[in-house]
Amino acid sequence: MTKGQKGSLVEFQDVVRKRRMVRSFEDRPVDSQTVELILENAIRAPSAGFSQGWAFMLLDQPEDVQRFWDVNWPDRETDSPWPQLFNAPVIIVPLSHKQAYLDRYAESDKGWTDKAESRWPVPYWHIDTAFAAQNMLLTIVDHDLGALFFGLFDVPKFREGFGVPEEYEPIGAIAIGHPAQKDRKSGSLKRGRRKLDEVLHRGRWQPRGDSGGI
Amino acid sequence: MTKGQKGSLVEFQDVVRKRRMVRSFEDRPVDSQTVELILENAIRAPSAGFSQGWAFMLLDQPEDVQRFWDVNWPDRETDSPWPQLFNAPVIIVPLSHKQAYLDRYAESDKGWTDKAESRWPVPYWHIDTAFAAQNMLLTIVDHDLGALFFGLFDVPKFREGFGVPEEYEPIGAIAIGHPAQKDRKSGSLKRGRRKLDEVLHRGRWQPRGDSGGI
Numbered sequence: 001m002t003k004g005q006k007g008s009l010v011e012f013q014d015v016v017r018k019r020r021m022v023r024s025f026e027d028r029p030v031d032s033q034t035v036e037l038i039l040e041n042a043i044r045a046p047s048a049g050f051s052q053g054w055a056f057m058l059l060d061q062p063e064d065v066q067r068f069w070d071v072n073w074p075d076r077e078t079d080s081p082w083p084q085l086f087n088a089p090v091i092i093v094p095l096s097h098k099q100a101y102l103d104r105y106a107e108s109d110k111g112w113t114d115k116a117e118s119r120w121p122v123p124y125w126h127i128d129t130a131f132a133a134q135n136m137l138l139t140i141v142d143h144d145l146g147a148l149f150f151g152l153f154d155v156p157k158f159r160e161g162f163g164v165p166e167e168y169e170p171i172g173a174i175a176i177g178h179p180a181q182k183d184r185k186s187g188s189l190k191r192g193r194r195k196l197d198e199v200l201h202r203g204r205w206q207p208r209g210d211s212g213g214i
Numbered sequence: 215m216t217k218g219q220k221g222s223l224v225e226f227q228d229v230v231r232k233r234r235m236v237r238s239f240e241d242r243p244v245d246s247q248t249v250e251l252i253l254e255n256a257i258r259a260p261s262a263g264f265s266q267g268w269a270f271m272l273l274d275q276p277e278d279v280q281r282f283w284d285v286n287w288p289d290r291e292t293d294s295p296w297p298q299l300f301n302a303p304v305i306i307v308p309l310s311h312k313q314a315y316l317d318r319y320a321e322s323d324k325g326w327t328d329k330a331e332s333r334w335p336v337p338y339w340h341i342d343t344a345f346a347a348q349n350m351l352l353t354i355v356d357h358d359l360g361a362l363f364f365g366l367f368d369v370p371k372f373r374e375g376f377g378v379p380e381e382y383e384p385i386g387a388i389a390i391g392h393p394a395q396k397d398r399k400s401g402s403l404k405r406g407r408r409k410l411d412e413v414l415h416r417g418r419w420q421p422r423g424d425s426g427g428i
Binding site for chain 1: 275
């Protein structure tokens with residue numbers, strides 16, 4: 001499938017600029033070919049040693065989506081400021097697979113035969129899976145859809161509800177749908193976007209007031 | 215600065231499709247406005263609670279880039295299969311700031327006043343910083359440049375060399391430049407890309423041979 005077939009043709013920079021989290025969706029389905037492309041773009045993300053230690057759970061049947069919310073947000077009827085969030089017809093859960101990285105880096109070209117997790121200063125399995133998630137978030141915008149990426153904070157319950165083995169870790173979930181005309185923005189936006197100058201360090205670390213007093 | 219001013223005008227899907235890691239660069243500079251846009255796109259990534267707990271170190275002066283390699287890869291002259299990697303005129307190091315998340319989620323609208331890291335099933339500070347990094351990797355392609363994202367495995371040495379405080383964690387580094395005509399591909403690519411069917415689970419977890427025997 002080429003992008004042209006899907007109708008929209010959006011320049012990369014516009015996609016990046018337009019992307020924002022959407023929390024209110026229309027109650028109608030998303031084209032299944034588009035969902036397929038979202039997932040195909042996920043697996044085009046880079047990964048350390050081409051480990052591709054990730055998995056994606058796709059929930060696109062109403063009963064599965066319902067079950068997802070029942071498991072993760074049982075009191076949503078009274079508890080959520082975004083009732084139209086639950087209209088989203090599709091949820092994708094990206095999961096990271098640490099063992100795939102430990103195994104990959106024990107191969108002869110890498111040679112970490114002890115498979116020690118302590119060799120990894122940061123969890124590249126989560127990072128690579130996040131790369132894949134960001135590809136999905138942008139692809140969603142490219143198709144005039146909206147998404148909310150949100151954390152799953154009761155992972156054991158999610159595992160139990162969806163049969164996910166211990167070695168796969170959900171890094172969050174992406175609710176996908178057609179954005180409703182009116183969305184209630186996240187209160188967090190009041191914080192404002194930090195300017196580039198506040199977070200940029202040229203040449204070496206530039207001590208600032210906000211970096212732990214250093 | 216709009217994208218149009220930069221000359222190229224690439225459709226989103228083409229950017230995703232074209233992106234690959236580049237390990238050989240021409241020995242010439244990158245336009246500084248493009249570098250600025252790469253960084254501006256980084257901070258357009260989403261973040262939990264709009265915490266924006268990230269920082270970016272930009273090395274775009276030859277002596278700083280040289281110092282980066284001296285610190286991170288002192289024996290590169292004899293050790294590297296990619297001698298033209300070191301031509302890259304720009305390196306960006308994305309760093310994640312856990313404390314910003316713990317502080318943000320202790321605010322009244324979130325209420326985790328204990329600031330306990332154990333509340334976080336996965337490190338969203340790394341995940342959000344990875345979102346920012348993926349935005350950069352794609353922006354680089356959109357501008358006909360190439361990049362290598364690679365892990366920094368001796369973090370203490372990097373901290374020392376660039377004055378980075380303990381509470382900021384580099385999630386890797388991105389070498390950026392004009393791709394050389396001939397690049398030597400990573401041996402990892404021989405593994406092949408995993409097909410979507412191998413990593414996709416519809417409705418619930420689908421037991422497979424490759425998921426730890428489950």
